[in-house]
Amino acid sequence: xxxxxxxxxxxxxxxxxxxxxxxxxxxxxxxxxxxxxxxxxxxxxxxxxxxxxxxxxxxxxxxxxxxxxxxxxxxxxxxxxxxxxxxxxxxxxxxxxxxxxxxxxxxxxxxxxxxxxxxxxxxxxxxxxxxxxxxxxxxxxxxxxxxxxxxxxxxxxxxxxxxxxxxxxxxxxxxxxxxxxxxxxxxxxxxxxxxxxxxxxxxxxxxxxxxxxxxxxxxxxxxxxxxxxxxxxxxxxxxxxxxxxxxxxxxxxxxxxxxxxxxxxxxxxxxxxxxxxxxxxxxxxxxxxxxxxxxxx
Amino acid sequence: xxxxxxxxxxxxxxxxxxxxxxxxxxxxxxxxxxxxxxxxxxxxxxxxxxxxxxxxxxxxxxxxxxxxxxxxxxxxxxxxxxxxxxxxxxxxxxxxxxxxxxxxxxxxxxxxxxxxxxxxxxxxxxxxxxxxxxxxxxxxxxxxxxxxxxxxxxxxxxxxxxxxxxxxxxxxxxxxxxxxxxxxxxxxxxxxxxxxxxxxxxxxxxxxxxxxxxxxxxxxxxxxxxxxxxxxxxxxxxxxxxxxxxxxxxxxxxxxxxxxxxxxxxxxxxxxxxxxxxxxxxxxxxxxxxxxxxxxxxxxxxxxxxxxxxxxxxxxxxxxxxxxxxxxxxxxxxxxxxxxxxxxxxxxxxxxxxxxxxxxxxxxxxxxxxxxxxxxxxxxxxxxxxxxxxxxxxxxxxxxxxxxxxxxxxxxxxxxxxx
Numbered sequence: 001x002x003x004x005x006x007x008x009x010x011x012x013x014x015x016x017x018x019x020x021x022x023x024x025x026x027x028x029x030x031x032x033x034x035x036x037x038x039x040x041x042x043x044x045x046x047x048x049x050x051x052x053x054x055x056x057x058x059x060x061x062x063x064x065x066x067x068x069x070x071x072x073x074x075x076x077x078x079x080x081x082x083x084x085x086x087x088x089x090x091x092x093x094x095x096x097x098x099x100x101x102x103x104x105x106x107x108x109x110x111x112x113x114x115x116x117x118x119x120x121x122x123x124x125x126x127x128x129x130x131x132x133x134x135x136x137x138x139x140x141x142x143x144x145x146x147x148x149x150x151x152x153x154x155x156x157x158x159x160x161x162x163x164x165x166x167x168x169x170x171x172x173x174x175x176x177x178x179x180x181x182x183x184x185x186x187x188x189x190x191x192x193x194x195x196x197x198x199x200x201x202x203x204x205x206x207x208x209x210x211x212x213x214x215x216x217x218x219x220x221x222x223x224x225x226x227x228x229x230x231x232x233x234x235x236x237x238x239x240x241x242x243x244x245x246x247x248x249x250x251x252x253x254x255x256x257x258x259x260x261x262x263x264x265x266x267x268x269x270x271x272x273x274x275x276x277x278x279x280x281x282x283x284x285x286x287x288x289x290x291x292x293x294x295x296x297x
Numbered sequence: 298x299x300x301x302x303x304x305x306x307x308x309x310x311x312x313x314x315x316x317x318x319x320x321x322x323x324x325x326x327x328x329x330x331x332x333x334x335x336x337x338x339x340x341x342x343x344x345x346x347x348x349x350x351x352x353x354x355x356x357x358x359x360x361x362x363x364x365x366x367x368x369x370x371x372x373x374x375x376x377x378x379x380x381x382x383x384x385x386x387x388x389x390x391x392x393x394x395x396x397x398x399x400x401x402x403x404x405x406x407x408x409x410x411x412x413x414x415x416x417x418x419x420x421x422x423x424x425x426x427x428x429x430x431x432x433x434x435x436x437x438x439x440x441x442x443x444x445x446x447x448x449x450x451x452x453x454x455x456x457x458x459x460x461x462x463x464x465x466x467x468x469x470x471x472x473x474x475x476x477x478x479x480x481x482x483x484x485x486x487x488x489x490x491x492x493x494x495x496x497x498x499x500x501x502x503x504x505x506x507x508x509x510x511x512x513x514x515x516x517x518x519x520x521x522x523x524x525x526x527x528x529x530x531x532x533x534x535x536x537x538x539x540x541x542x543x544x545x546x547x548x549x550x551x552x553x554x555x556x557x558x559x560x561x562x563x564x565x566x567x568x569x570x571x572x573x574x575x576x577x578x579x580x581x582x583x584x585x586x587x588x589x590x591x592x593x594x595x596x597x598x599x600x601x602x603x604x605x606x607x608x609x610x611x612x613x614x615x616x617x618x619x620x621x622x623x624x625x626x627x628x629x630x631x632x633x634x635x636x637x638x639x640x641x642x643x644x645x646x647x648x649x650x651x652x653x654x655x656x657x658x659x660x661x662x663x664x665x666x667x668x669x670x671x672x673x674x675x676x677x678x679x680x681x682x683x684x685x686x687x688x689x690x691x692x693x694x695x696x697x698x699x700x701x702x703x704x705x706x707x708x709x710x711x712x713x714x715x716x
Contacts, residue, residue: 076383130548131548134545134546134547134548135480135543136478137476137480146478156545156689157544157545158690159691243491243549245491248686248690249686249687264364265673267392267677296524
């Protein structure tokens with residue numbers, strides 16, 4: 001008995017202690033995070049509607065989903081949020097970070113100002129933007145447009161403009177976080193590389209494409225993946241700006257809002273679980289694709 | 298050791314006496330409703346009075362946030378926990394019955410003939426297969442709210458609201474203000490299908506144009522008719538032709554009316570509390586405008602039922618409690634605390650209530666009100682929201698939009714009744 005503990009190496013003993021401390025949070029995390037997710041996965045094969053019994057119905061929910069035209073509209077919207085949100089926010093935040101990096105005077109203040117929207121509650125911002133989007137004389141944007149001699153724009157009351165209009169505050173908030181991360185990434189690039197490039201006579205564009213961006217790769221991968229996940233899961237902006245409808249005529253409805261509606265307005269838990277499985281699959285595939293494509297070989 | 302043994306036996310004998318005493322005849326039942334300050338207050342007061350009158354019964358009051366309400370109940374009752382008496386929205390009765398959550402109210406305590414004589418006709422929807430399953434303390438209906446200050450400003454008599462749909466449009470035109478560019482500054486009437494307007498269209502306007510929204514057995518949509526199209530066209534013309542309002546003006550109808558930028562709105566009795574709290578808002582309440590002599594209204598209500606968990610002594614206690622919270626006194630208390638209308642005709646039609654400046658129009662509207670048998674209220678509301686948006690944003694002809702809406706709603710009804 002006494003001899004057992006003397007047979008383990010120090011490294012092994014350390015590992016045992018580590019696991020002893022980790023076991024509590026790991027068990028807690030697995031229970032809180034994975035168990036309900038596994039249950040939801042199982043619920044997607046049932047017709048559970050909260051008040052009834054849970055009956056196994058196989059893939060019926062999935063085939064119903066694939067035949068639901070509203071589902072395809074929602075998938076289209078979700079990818080539109082992704083396709084517009086990620087490039088615009090990445091480009092804007094990089095440009096701002098690139099120039100902000102060179103600013104010394106007021107650098108801290110500007111950085112803080114860019115970051116504040118990221119800290120602000122999404123619902124609060126969405127509501128303010130909602131008022132901005134009202135027609136004149138209430139909505140600030142339309143008042144400016146009229147002042148500049150342009151016709152007014154129906155932002156939220158248009159099936160074509162509503163989605164970008166809802167996306168705008170989300171991008172505006174997301175940029176703050178991306179700018180801060182880009183700034184950190186830019187600061188991590190050793191100055192010696194820039195100095196060497198100047199000595200070799202490289203212009204600003206070459207420096208950007210051959211030194212800065214390649215060295216920012218890990219930062220870019222991180223930001224693309226996290227912002228993709230965020231835009232694919234957009235919900236609070238849409239909910240707050242469209243009275244929870246995702247309208248007009250489903251033109252702004254993302255998948256998460258459809259899940260929310262199916263579960264808490266229609267009480268069709270099984271069907272909602274099916275949609276969450278689909279969302280999970282989309283997020284998994286997109287993230288893996290992005291990491292693969294963007295990771296340096 | 299001797300004193301220890303003696304102490305043990307003394308304690309055991311005392312405990313036996315304690316546990317077998319007549320005080321053990323106390324029954325405890327649970328009442329559940331959703332969290333809303335005034336409703337919680339009202340029930341707490343009712344419980345206090347009930348317990349004073351029934352010393353052997355204790356009522357535990359639990360209130361659950363609205364978003365979790367249905368889920369928690371659905372989980373608790375089958376597990377033998379949760380409420381003995383539960384409050385539910387009248388529209389959920391079918392779901393609750395399907396899930397076996399409610400037991401029929403004993404006919405001896407709640408004879409059907411008495412319910413039908415005493416309560417407003419809409420309550421008869423709680424009768425399934427000849428048995429009543431739940432009864433309301435209070436009901437709500439719709440009325441026309443108008444801003445007296447804006448009426449005066451427009452040269453209209455602030456004490457004379459429009460009584461017909463034609464007058465409604467005529468007054469609304471006078472009350473609408475636009476800037477030189479044509480921007481809406483003040484709406485004559487709010488236009489908000491996402492608010493109460495979809496109830497107004499369904500149960501009131503369609504009937505006033507000579508149609509009916511659903512068949513007698515509630516399973517068929519019947520507004521895809523000339524009457525339905527005419528009513529819908531009238532509603533759409535408010536913004537499109539008469540220009541007395543705008544969808545989305547100041548984000549929604551309640552906000553527009555509260556901020557004094559809309560002169561009239563159709564809303565429910567539950568709005569009274571919020572409007573009373575709005576400083577500087579001098580408003581009046583009137584019965585919904587009639588059309589071609591036809592009056593109609595939409596009513597909704599929350600009911601109290603006894604769950605299948607309540608058996609034996611708890612069932613008796615639950616019956617007593619349910620009887621208590623549906624007495625005229627309870628309804629009067631509920632009206633002054635929560636602002637909802639009494640479900641008993643005798644209480645509502647007391648002169649003091651029927652002629653009350655604010656409650657009166659709602660109460661008078663109850664005598665010709667209909668309560669829609671929703672199978673999925675949010676989905677059915679969305680059908681009408683989308684119908685109006687299709688015409689306004691996609692130039693779909695009204696007739697086609699109504700036909701599509703009727704088909705969508707019919708799908709919802711079919712899916713529900715097939716289950």
